[in-house]
Amino acid sequence: MKAAIKTGSIIVLTLLASFYAFTQPSPELTANITGSWTLPVPSVDVTEAGNNYGGAYTSAPNQVLIGFQGNPPGQFKNISWSIEIYRLDATWDPSIQLWVRRTGNGNGQATGQCTPAIYGGLTYQQVTNVTSPFLSGACQYSNIPLEFQVRNVSVLTFAQNYSTQVVYTVTITGL
Amino acid sequence: MNPINYSLTRTFKIMKKSIFAIFTFALFMGSNSVFAQDPATAEHMVNVTVPEVAVLDIATSSESNIVELNPTFTGEAGTPLVFGQQNDALWLNYSSVVKANKRRTITAQLEAPIPGIDIKLTPSAITTGKGKKGTAVAGPVILSTTPSAIITEIGTCYTEDGPSNGHKLTYTITLQEADTYDQISVGETTYAPKVTYTITEAN
Numbered sequence: 498m499k500a501a502i503k504t505g506s507i508i509v510l511t512l513l514a515s516f517y518a519f520t521q522p523s524p525e526l527t528a529n530i531t532g533s534w535t536l537p538v539p540s541v542d543v544t545e546a547g548n549n550y551g552g553a554y555t556s557a558p559n560q561v562l563i564g565f566q567g568n569p570p571g572q573f574k575n576i577s578w579s580i581e582i583y584r585l586d587a588t589w590d591p592s593i594q595l596w597v598r599r600t601g602n603g604n605g606q607a608t609g610q611c612t613p614a615i616y617g618g619l620t621y622q623q624v625t626n627v628t629s630p631f632l633s634g635a636c637q638y639s640n641i642p643l644e645f646q647v648r649n650v651s652v653l654t655f656a657q658n659y660s661t662q663v664v665y666t667v668t669i670t671g672l
Numbered sequence: 673m674n675p676i677n678y679s680l681t682r683t684f685k686i687m688k689k690s691i692f693a694i695f696t697f698a699l700f701m702g703s704n705s706v707f708a709q710d711p712a713t714a715e716h717m718v719n720v721t722v723p724e725v726a727v728l729d730i731a732t733s734s735e736s737n738i739v740e741l742n743p744t745f746t747g748e749a750g751t752p753l754v755f756g757q758q759n760d761a762l763w764l765n766y767s768s769v770v771k772a773n774k775r776r777t778i779t780a781q782l783e784a785p786i787p788g789i790d791i792k793l794t795p796s797a798i799t800t801g802k803g804k805k806g807t808a809v810a811g812p813v814i815l816s817t818t819p820s821a822i823i824t825e826i827g828t829c830y831t832e833d834g835p836s837n838g839h840k841l842t843y844t845i846t847l848q849e850a851d852t853y854d855q856i857s858v859g860e861t862t863y864a865p866k867v868t869y870t871i872t873e874a875n
Contacts, residue, residue: 528714535719540769546729547765547801547833565712585715595718647720652830653803655772656724663718668711 803829
């Protein structure tokens with residue numbers, strides 16, 4: 498009888514534990530973006546008839562800030578991660594090139610177990626329609642500053658508004 | 673141990689094993705839900721506005737862009753002034769950015785006519801620059817005070833800047849085809865009508 502009670506208790510506790518494990522919402526990773534970039538190409542850049550536009554157009558060094566965190570807060574204190582980047586065109590001329598680079602480290606959130614680190618992205622890399630590696634590091638980060646460049650805008654590009662969406666994918670690579 | 677107790681004990685043992693398996697599975701699923709974390713995505717827009725551009729210029733390697741066209745006289749009494757002099761020192765440069773499927777035209781217009789005399793203009797085909805460059809009309813075009821199209825079908829393009837780039841402009845001075853010799857007169861100074869080039873949106 499005693500054994501039966503003991504076993505019954507174990508069953509109840511185990512079922513409760515299982516129920517808890519299954520019903521708890523999975524912790525989520527949330528990425529957040531601050532900013533966007535709108536570039537009005539200045540027509541006065543064609544100072545001489547017969548000439549093309551000159552050079553590239555560069556955004557502010559902190560035009561866009563990117564970060565990511567666990568949700569609910571406190572999750573993923575000790576993680577390694579990577580960020581991939583690609584371009585999803587709405588209206589875009591294939592001759593226009595979009596480039597991006599990281600201009601700072603942002604704010605890494607140190608915990609007892611995790612030393613913030615961020616790698617890659619310090620030199621300009623082209624953002625294409627194909628996903629490509631951009632940044633990697635450890636611990637949660639916020640406010641990673643990004644600078645953009647638009648290149649190859651020329652007087653061979655029709656006059657209109659071009660628009661593209663830059664998509665960042667943050668993946669946990671280790672816990 | 674009676675058979676009933678034996679059976680209960682055996683049942684509990686089996687249940688213990690099952691519970692352990694469930695518990696282990698639950699733990700595994702719990703931890704796996706973390707390791708199999710879905711990637712997080714975020715996005716923002718980049719907008720580029722390319723404006724319309726329409727600029728043109730006259731380029732020359734000479735010191736000025738004044739075209740000298742001077743009829744000559746042989747000096748022999750009874751002979752007429754000789755016309756047909758040409759000047760091809762000027763080049764027409766332009767940069768043009770149009771909306772999709774739009775075209776532009778360049779016209780030339782004489783400020784004032786010269787009595788009895790025609791100023792004719794022949795624009796050359798273009799070999800420099802990039803893009804949808806214009807097409808030179810088959811010359812010569814007799815310039816008048818009404819704008820005459822000399823380059824058509826200009827899209828988004830540039831010709832390169834400076835002399836030897838763009839369309840070479842060849843001016844010719846001729847006597848008008850009708851018998852207008854009597855209208856020729858010496859101007860108070862020199863006849864110096866300006867030629868104005870304008871780039872406009874084609875209809």
